[in-house]
Amino acid sequence: MSDRILLVGAGKMGAALAKGWIEKGARPADIAAVEPHEPTRAAAAALGVAVHAGPDSLEPDFRPDVVVFAVKPQSMDAVAPLYQRFKRPGTLFLSIAAGKPIAYFEAKLGTDAAIVRSMPNTPAAVGHGFTVLVANKNVDRASRARAARLLDAVGETAWVDDEALMDAVTATSGSGPAYVFHLIECLAKAGEAAGLPADLAIRAARATVAGAGELARRDPTSAEQLRKNVTSPGGTTEAALKVLMGEGGLGALMIKAVAAATQRSRELGKG
DSSP: OOOOEEEEOOSHHHHHHHHHHHHTTOOGGGEEEEOSOGGGGHHHHHTTOEEESSGGGSOTTOOOSEEEEOSOGGGHHHHGGGGGGGOOTTOEEEEOOTTOOHHHHHHHHOTTSEEEEEEOOGGGGGTOEEEEEEEOTTOOHHHHHHHHHHHHTTEEEEEOSOGGGHHHHIIIIISHHHHHHHHHHHHHHHHHHTTOOHHHHHHHHHHHHHHHHHHHHHOOSOHHHHHHHHOOTTSHHHHHHHHHTSTTSHHHHHHHHHHHHHHHHHHHHTO
């Protein structure tokens, strides 16, 4: 990985990206980060990345191949226009900000800018993220490969051609880790209600969800079949699944939850 990268925002996701790039062969000297909040700079600085308080303190001759926007969406109005000066032929602007459409960045950076919008998720921090990307018409094949390479460093990637799908992506994989963490909470509380000590219940819930997730990741068998493999006719799992898969059960709740998150993503995209 030989790209010169300007990372705008060195918080948890920004630092996770930088860590992944370096582990995949990027030189810390080829990465510059901008992070105005001093306490947040430590993780990126510990990787050997030069962290600056603002873009004005960057080396005058620094010319990034990629500018990665990793700041919160509500900060983008003040941040994005500051980086228009880095636009040149071949420069790619890559955003991981939820709810900010490509048209937003074209308005801030110019309609001739090469822009990729992406939606990663927090398992990127441990190299198991999932990111969906969509590009504007100015992104050529080389820049698409560059964007994928940067995000492949922290997990799996997939492309879509229709940007309208990004709202559902945000609701499914972007917000999805929170649903899984809540499942752990609920499973632990259910274990307590059934009589387990609290420390054993949470330990069992965390290990079970993590182990099942790893099995699903490694085994090409469908999730439906994996579920059936655990379910013996007339057994304990079947008794539980009759509740979870019944009317108003987990499937119906998940559809409602993802629909609500999708709608909220659309609202945020409209400003």
